[in-house]
Amino acid sequence: MNAPQCDQLDEYLGGWLPPEGIAHFEAHLASCKACREECALQRRLDRLLAGENARLARVPAGLASRIDHRILAARRRRIFEWTVVVTAAAGILLAFGLWIRERLSIVRHEEREIAQRSLVEPERPVPVDSPLAAKPPVSDVRVTMVDSTSAIVMPVESHRPNVTIVRIFPTIRVAAEVESMKSP
Secondary structure: OOOHHHHHHHHHHHOOOOHHHHHHHHHHHHHOHHHHHHHHHHHHHHHHHHHHHHHOOOOOOOHHHHHHHHHHHHHHHHHHHHHHHHHHHHHHHHHHHHHHHHHHHHHHHHHHHHHHHHHHOOOOOOOOOOHHHOOOOOOOOOOOOOOHHHEEEEEEOOOOOOOOEEEEEEOOOOHHHHHHHHOO
16 A cells, blocks of 8 residues: 555545546556455445444434524524623613713803802801801911012912912013113
């Protein structure tokens, strides 16, 4: 079994050779004892397997189609279940997003109302017995300006009685103006 045609034994036994290949291999079988013995052994095995297979009980005609139908139904059920789960999750996320949006809208609206009220209404005095009436602790921080004419100071309205906010903007002086201030 060393001839190049011996490599075609499986194709011959499987019926995969073209018609001219079959004729060529059968001519080889006449001269190759090893290939003939292998072919005889394989044909004997095929007959034994076919006989045993015939003794096995046949599958009922509708069983295979019922099995296929149930497998398909199980796949559809799983797809439906996942669709329901994904849809429910998307609905929950959408509802949560809308709730957050509404809460932010309410907070912004309240902030706008407070800002408008503080611009329109004068600040009400805080009752003496209120915790807000307590004097804030005195801070050790003091801001001093070297030259008060070199800055513009603007108070910023605060919504808390204990907080004072001041914005300080430096002024720009022209070099000639600075010279005139030095020599009076």
